[in-house]
Amino acid sequence: MGICNEIKKIMIDKDMTLTQLSQIISEKKNKHYTVQNLSQKLRNNTLNALEIEIILQALEHKIIFYPNS
Numbered sequence: 001m002g003i004c005n006e007i008k009k010i011m012i013d014k015d016m017t018l019t020q021l022s023q024i025i026s027e028k029k030n031k032h033y034t035v036q037n038l039s040q041k042l043r044n045n046t047l048n049a050l051e052i053e054i055i056l057q058a059l060e061h062k063i064i065f066y067p068n069s
Contacts, residue, residue: 002045003045003047003052004041004042004043004045004047007042007047007052007055007056007059008042010059010061011059014059014060016058016059018035018038018039018042019035021038021055021058022034022035022037022038024054024055024058025038025051025054025055025058028054028057029050029051029054
């Protein structure tokens with residue numbers, strides 16, 4: 001399962017809409033970010049690292065990297 005599907009699940013759990021999330025991204029990036037743009041990126045799995053970081057901060061989650069052992 002991809003990161004975008006996980007983000008969608010967390011959004012549901014947090015009762016956060018795409019509109020709310022796109023507004024947060026717009027504020028953090030200082031750039032207009034539409035609901036349609038966010039929806040398309042989630043659908044196509046094309047979010048970049050900065051967008052994922054902003055989204056996870058807004059959803060109060062983080063990714064932790066562990067070395068393969």
